[in-house]
Amino acid sequence: MIRDLRAAVRPSLRRSSAPYNTYASYDATRDPSTSTAVVDCAVYRDGRRLKDDSSDTCLTPREAMRRVRDGGGFAWIGLHEPTEAEFAGIAAEFGLHPLAVEDAVHAHQRPKLERYDDTLFTVFKTIHYVDHAELTATSEVVETGEVMCFTGRDFVITVRHGGQGSLRNLRHRMEGEPELLGKGPSAVLHAIADHVVDGYIAVADAVQIDIDQIEIDVFSPPAKGSTRGTDTGRIYQLKREVLEFKRAVSPLLRPMQLLSERPMRLVDPDIQKYFRDVADHLARVQEQVIGFDELLNSILQANLAQATVAQNEDMRKITSWAAIVAVPTAVCGVYGMNFDHMPELHWKYGYPMVLTGIIGICFAIHRTLKRNGWL
Numbered sequence: 001m002i003r004d005l006r007a008a009v010r011p012s013l014r015r016s017s018a019p020y021n022t023y024a025s026y027d028a029t030r031d032p033s034t035s036t037a038v039v040d041c042a043v044y045r046d047g048r049r050l051k052d053d054s055s056d057t058c059l060t061p062r063e064a065m066r067r068v069r070d071g072g073g074f075a076w077i078g079l080h081e082p083t084e085a086e087f088a089g090i091a092a093e094f095g096l097h098p099l100a101v102e103d104a105v106h107a108h109q110r111p112k113l114e115r116y117d118d119t120l121f122t123v124f125k126t127i128h129y130v131d132h133a134e135l136t137a138t139s140e141v142v143e144t145g146e147v148m149c150f151t152g153r154d155f156v157i158t159v160r161h162g163g164q165g166s167l168r169n170l171r172h173r174m175e176g177e178p179e180l181l182g183k184g185p186s187a188v189l190h191a192i193a194d195h196v197v198d199g200y201i202a203v204a205d206a207v208q209i210d211i212d213q214i215e216i217d218v219f220s221p222p223a224k225g226s227t228r229g230t231d232t233g234r235i236y237q238l239k240r241e242v243l244e245f246k247r248a249v250s251p252l253l254r255p256m257q258l259l260s261e262r263p264m265r266l267v268d269p270d271i272q273k274y275f276r277d278v279a280d281h282l283a284r285v286q287e288q289v290i291g292f293d294e295l296l297n298s299i300l301q302a303n304l305a306q307a308t309v310a311q312n313e314d315m316r317k318i319t320s321w322a323a324i325v326a327v328p329t330a331v332c333g334v335y336g337m338n339f340d341h342m343p344e345l346h347w348k349y350g351y352p353m354v355l356t357g358i359i360g361i362c363f364a365i366h367r368t369l370k371r372n373g374w375l
Contacts, residue, residue, distance in 0.1 A: 080160050235300045
């Protein structure tokens, strides 16, 4: 049996001084001095890594496969953004299907699980939360990458695209658990799936804080001189980022369910049950992301409704003052027509009387509108 499997492949998520930067400790790109896409290549036998006879550096894929065929175990090859030429030799050595190879090289794939003869091809979308001091209408909230995994009877090939989601620390943790690695390539596939889903959980928690802040800003009393419409751009940008998050999470649920429910020759029975736990965590994240999308829709509608109400209030105020100004305009317009015979035109107190009448009528209109809430 596998002892403390979860502790081995799912380290606790710790908050640092820069919160939610889940992948900050991982290397973002491959070493510029390395002329090949191979980041690491090793053979594991009885759960322990075999070292190269000549040095401590990683093996070549051809040498790794030769050792596996001679003495057993399995090879784990990690690549970062390989070109077609770099991947062609590895694909030929391990007999990878051309369609899967094409997907692995060109990336931008939908999360999925496919079977080609005796090889499982799995695509994961990695998500990284981008720290920002303040959410704006142009803020990038999540950054995506990809991890493709070829799983065979005696090999695992991981192909990573993007600057985030390095598997180096994951490999080191698994090498500290020989009993886990002794279960073969399916244990590596589970560890990668669990690692990716753990990243989803951390990002979901961070996005939740952004949504809570947006909700507070929308429903709190507006600052003097500000308008509700200024939040619309931020809400729409966050909704776009949540949609990108959703595209990574939702398609992966079915492959995880298949790995946990359907018996497969390439998946160890002791490992398969743990895919159910990964699927459960993924289902929870999917519910969160769907809830984020619906909540942002409601917040956006509420913000637009508040902007409409504010515009209506402004229109009522403008209409009220127009009604008040209409009184002196009408009276002055009548007495400005220069007729000879007009009421009180030559009376000594005509002018004060007209001004008094205008002021009195305007005051009465203002008081009435004020009482009715228009001013």
